Amino acid sequence: MAIQNSTTTNGTAATNGVNGASTNGVKAGPAPLDASKLVMTLAEKLKPLPEPESLVFGQTQTDHMLIVNYDPVKGWGAPEIKPYAPLVLDPMSSCFQYCPNVFEGMKAYVGPDGEPRLFRAERNMARLARSAERVALPPFDTSALLTLLKEFVHTEKRWIPSLQGYSLYLRPTIIGTRPALGVSASDSACLYVVASPAGPYFKGGSRAISLLAVNENVRAWPGGTGGHKLGLNYAPGFKPQKDAADRGYDQILWLIGDRVTEAGAMNAFVVVRRDDGDLDVHTPNLDGTILPGVTRSSVLSLLNAHTSSSLLLPTLPKTLKIHTHEHPITMPELKAWSDQGKLLEVFGVGTAVIVAGVGRIGYSGWGEELVLPENEGGLGPVGKGLFDMLTEIQAGRVEFEGWCVPVV
């Protein structure tokens, strides 16, 4: 990839792209996202790196950002990696007024070879494109964005702590920038990526979290947007989350009626002992109310890999069979499994937390809290096995199906 300084290539490049525009300058549509147009403007002075132990999730900005604007006529402009800077936007912009804003959460890791790595990044690119389409933001070439993202990771490589459990959290974002108040799709947009170095999600060692199951507020709904990663899915949870915290719970277990959807901003998993000694692992199916999480998908793959012996989870007996189920889970089922002594583990998974064990669940439909079996560090054998294996793969110490490869 060619990197230029302060100038962009012009002309035909914009008409050879994904939009299938003609090459003779006639009827050329909006230009596609083109990584070869990247302009690099590096910071004159780099920030001092913070002590890794002092990091709080998502509160540290790195030196640079990746940014590219979409104009309704010209299409995607020249992408730029430039010093981290505020956005300057008309107060009428669609992003403030009607919230056509989408994002991704990803992490870059440093492998034993010292090279930065990305974990299943093509899945985040594809999901971002689906999210953008859902709120009528302009389409973009996902492979071009991945190329740009890799360049950005190389630029910010010094920000990836080389300590175990640390990474550089990446936040690709697209916001609608149409500066007008009419209620309609934003025909202009700003795509940017910012980064923040991140340590283990739980300070002072992993612990089990508590969940308050809630159905008077509903996160997502059939025909709604819960299956897409939209910014607008999150603000409605702020007040319920505060209320849950006031009642002594870490996160909300979101329900529709008595059906489990997500845990906080994580996908939910439930481990149940079978009468034949095998394990059932249940997670809600992707019915449009559930975010199709990259960690969720990876967890299902790793559980199946253990059962097929293609990759063994270190905390579990080699011969243990785990049966994964993507289907609805209800609160009465959870209670019955618990009453029968079969409910072994509940955990949430996501890019930020990886795997978080659940210790107790409060629910107005129950007389008392559901208490899960206690485990050191908050994670049972299945959750701990997944956490350890995912972090080994992410750190480049275990290779599995090309999930985490050096950024080249």
Add this chain to the structure above:
Amino acid sequence: MAIQNSTTTNGTAATNGVNGASTNGVKAGPAPLDASKLVMTLAEKLKPLPEPESLVFGQTQTDHMLIVNYDPVKGWGAPEIKPYAPLVLDPMSSCFQYCPNVFEGMKAYVGPDGEPRLFRAERNMARLARSAERVALPPFDTSALLTLLKEFVHTEKRWIPSLQGYSLYLRPTIIGTRPALGVSASDSACLYVVASPAGPYFKGGSRAISLLAVNENVRAWPGGTGGHKLGLNYAPGFKPQKDAADRGYDQILWLIGDRVTEAGAMNAFVVVRRDDGDLDVHTPNLDGTILPGVTRSSVLSLLNAHTSSSLLLPTLPKTLKIHTHEHPITMPELKAWSDQGKLLEVFGVGTAVIVAGVGRIGYSGWGEELVLPENEGGLGPVGKGLFDMLTEIQAGRVEFEGWCVPVV
């Protein structure tokens, strides 16, 4: 109200406010919104006023904006009326990432006395406060904001076209500005008001609009946020709206199952002839999925006023009795009323459009479109009577219950 130039009052004013903070400087909480701290910085050069006929809704910015920031420690700062300018925000800001953004739509009118007027503005202030609370934005003193808003209207008075059917559209907005990626409530915020001169919603005369009834995408649901005026309620409608436009419909009739909720961004009304010659007017009840519209409330009041003869709608017989009903309306009911020849009018109401008549409704559940009786200008006698009376009250030519009073 004292207006200062470039300086703010300081000290005890901030501790005498709605938060009930002590006055001796000990344990003072965040400062409340305080209109007496207003700083005025007027534009050195005013923009030329556009030709009223050239106005497109929400695309013209006036000379100034009202803006005030909330800091988690200091509370609300000094409000400022200043030249219209872009917002400058960290790319990690909550408004882009998680969308805790709320707004209001209001209009200022010029009365026969040349004085600017606001229509039921205290209702917008109260709704904005409820919206802010729903997404955990900081609270504010609604009467202080109304005082500031009136000052802003006076500042921008020259932008209110004195032509019939014209007004100055006002857009109070509050956005979350916490510059961090952790998924939690925004503890900082920016409240601002921008304005845009507006002409009649329909260019070239009023006409009936077409609606496509949709339930595969759902605007709002029980336990969701449809009953609050949040920016995030709107972006999910952009793609369905585009799809509806591609199929030749102006707006979407949003359903939950077969139940009517809203029409585009308007509250929906249905007029049905009764066997006794009276009229039934139905609108969905405020069950949390329906925006409690100011125009909706005003329409119900005006219909009841006609029946009680306290204010007669000019297009209707004086003795006509209209029975208003706030309750669920289903698609089969609409079809049955239509088949029986009783369905006289369907219309949407809102601040921007006032009253918009519906000419036809498409629905996958029906073999053919439902076609409403035709009326000149698209509005039947009830819709036209409401439109005319609302615009008379808003223009200050008819006084009714103090709804539209000069801004003093």
